[in-house]
Amino acid sequence: MGKNDFLTPKAIANRIKAKGLQKLRWYCQMCQKQCRDENGFKCHCMSESHRRQMEVFGQNPNRIVDGYSEEFERTFLEHVKRSHRFSRVAATVVYNEYISDRHHVHMNSTQWATLTEFVKYLGQTGKCKVEETPKGWFMTYIDRDSETLFKERLKNKRLKSDVAEEEKQELAIRKQIERAEQMVSASEAGSSDPEALLQPNLEPGGKVAFSLGSSSKPATREGVQSSKVVFEDVETEKNEKRSKTDVNSGKSGGGSALDELMKEQEKAKERSNRKDYWLCEGIIVKVMSKALVQKGYYKQKGKVIKVIDKYVGEIEMLDSKHVLRVDQEELETVIPQIGGLVRIVNGAYRGSNARLLSVDTDNYCAKVQIEKGIYDGRVLQAVDYEDICKISQ
Numbered sequence: 001m002g003k004n005d006f007l008t009p010k011a012i013a014n015r016i017k018a019k020g021l022q023k024l025r026w027y028c029q030m031c032q033k034q035c036r037d038e039n040g041f042k043c044h045c046m047s048e049s050h051r052r053q054m055e056v057f058g059q060n061p062n063r064i065v066d067g068y069s070e071e072f073e074r075t076f077l078e079h080v081k082r083s084h085r086f087s088r089v090a091a092t093v094v095y096n097e098y099i100s101d102r103h104h105v106h107m108n109s110t111q112w113a114t115l116t117e118f119v120k121y122l123g124q125t126g127k128c129k130v131e132e133t134p135k136g137w138f139m140t141y142i143d144r145d146s147e148t149l150f151k152e153r154l155k156n157k158r159l160k161s162d163v164a165e166e167e168k169q170e171l172a173i174r175k176q177i178e179r180a181e182q183m184v185s186a187s188e189a190g191s192s193d194p195e196a197l198l199q200p201n202l203e204p205g206g207k208v209a210f211s212l213g214s215s216s217k218p219a220t221r222e223g224v225q226s227s228k229v230v231f232e233d234v235e236t237e238k239n240e241k242r243s244k245t246d247v248n249s250g251k252s253g254g255g256s257a258l259d260e261l262m263k264e265q266e267k268a269k270e271r272s273n274r275k276d277y278w279l280c281e282g283i284i285v286k287v288m289s290k291a292l293v294q295k296g297y298y299k300q301k302g303k304v305i306k307v308i309d310k311y312v313g314e315i316e317m318l319d320s321k322h323v324l325r326v327d328q329e330e331l332e333t334v335i336p337q338i339g340g341l342v343r344i345v346n347g348a349y350r351g352s353n354a355r356l357l358s359v360d361t362d363n364y365c366a367k368v369q370i371e372k373g374i375y376d377g378r379v380l381q382a383v384d385y386e387d388i389c390k391i392s393q
Helices: 009-019 038-045 048-059 061-083 091-098 115-124 146-190 194-198 226-253 256-273
Strands: 088-090 128-133 136-141 200-202 208-210 284-287 301-308 312-317 323-327 331-333 341-344 353-360 365-371 379-384 388-390
Touching: 048 061, 061 091, 061 115, 061 136, 088 091, 091 115, 091 136, 115 128, 115 136, 284 312, 284 388, 301 323, 331 388, 341 365, 353 379
Parallel strands: none
Antiparallel strands: 088 136, 128 136, 200 208, 284 301, 284 331, 301 312, 312 323, 341 353, 341 388, 353 365, 365 379
16 A cells, blocks of 8 residues: 555545635645645645646636636626525625635636625626625625516516506597497487477377477377387488488499498408517517627527517527527517518518518518418508518528
């Protein structure tokens, strides 16, 4: 058995001494070696392996220090997120918990010399809420997880959509009330004086009769069918008025009644198919999130491969083939060249495929012709850019 083998008392004693934390100034991050005293650290610095590592460090010191700094920041924030996600805690407590692992990235290898500088950096970058107190620096983790943000956005959108639906219902009820009031006022204006209508007509036979409007038939007590006569007269008057209006409209506008009916149907179809979400699979979109500028995805195009909860899409970038999860507010539709295929993603003809015929750049709209389906061949003169999107071939 050798002098310093694994089971010798000397080796066991050395492992017991090295089990706890040692001084930070006697740790070499490049070699990942912890020395117990100054003499041991000096001997390590004179060793051949340490010199080779320092030669590597001398070739590009900034890159190595930045790498250690990023790793230290990432692992430190992961520990805070895992252990103190929703609590206000002292920075020294978090640091002591973090360095309890012997194999952590030590602070002497990063760009921060002290814990105070590192805590100030976290506060300046907005990753933690930092405050200085007489008892020291305290920090609170700011949760910026993408999943949490997505859930909050979806929740806010659902609330907004519910409020919008309620407002629409209230507006429809108000319109119905206004129409009913207008109809009542019009009927009152078209009828004669109510006092004259209720004035009795005395006949010589002792019978009492009331005249209603322009009706020539009296409603007597002996007449059993008086009510029927009254309603028949009213209906005949309404039919005469309708026939007159139809004749006048036929003379003036030709097929204006049919055109108005078609317009009403188009408006109803537009209201029913107009939604606040437009993402669908198989279309090409452009990423407009400024948070992804540093990653190189800003204003880059990708294909929607999956839609999550109607408002979030998984985008496969066309250049790098990377898959991102982006909200539709940070996406933009793509207009192909003239003659290209597009999908109508919102509006009356939502879900239909069409061929791009022309583009009106002044009014930000396009002329398309629907292909296939029940509306095959129909030409839409002005469709907004936001309502059409290029289809992935």
